[in-house]
Amino acid sequence: MTGTTRDLQRARTRETLLNATIRCLVNYGYADTTTQRIQDEAGVSRGALLHHFGSKSELLVAAIHYIADMRMAHVTDVIGDLGDDPNGLRRMVEAVREAMAGPLFQAALELWTASRTNEELRAALVPAERRLGAAVREVFNAHVGIDDPQQARVAFESLMALVRGLEVTRNLRDDRTVDDLVLQDWIARVEQLRDAP
Incomplete structure (x- = not known):
């Protein structure tokens, strides 16, 4: 061989x-x-x-980085071709939502919870999640269209809290209609910020 x-x-x-x-x-x-x-x-x-x-710890640390890389690749793939798409904001929100959902997010969430009391996991998790967050924020800023940096930051943080929270509580609800309405409300508010003089 x-x-x-x-x-x-x-x-x-x-x-x-x-x-x-x-x-x-x-x-x-x-x-x-x-x-x-x-x-x-x-x-x-x-x-x-x-x-x-x-060791198990070594495997889980590697999994942390692997999961972050896969989630970022997904966001990059979906958002990479937005360009000047008039629906770019909505597509970007959906990409972020998808990155904060499903098996990859569920596995990451298990590791987030464990890292609260496991310093080795936390030491690996924090930089990986910050790297992912910075990359998502960069894509977000490129497509959100909010000029004021403080408003853009609040919009980003509120979107992340929304999509993460919706996924965390998803197993408590049978109907995802409310999830869609919450995100539509967020988009409408951000569009108002974009249109404000």
Whole structure:
């Protein structure tokens, strides 16, 4: 086996383990995500897991960065082609909403909660989330159209709080109509800020 083939196989195994970690966090929560469960979910040997990640903490730290990178790639893909689209604000809001929803966000949320009392996780999580937040804010600022920096900051923070809060409480509601109405209200308010002299 050549070095390149071996490198590709290592990269695939690493990615398989990280994706299995995400599934375990979503399906079992942080407390019940064990290295044995991850190994079983990934379909790899104990040796393969330990070759890539020497401990559960090391694996979860890598998962933090992997999840942040995947969420950012999603936002970039959706927003990258907005240009001067008259519906750009709405599309940007939907992209941010999608990035703060679904399995990747649910796995991140499990890690956020665990990092409250686990300093090693917190030390990895804070920079990864700040990097993600800065990138999302940059995209947001490019498409929100609010000239006043303070108003733009409040609009950004309120959007992030809204979409995160809606996702956190999603399992308490059967009807997502209210979620859509809340975001439509946010968009209408931001459009008023954009149109204000």
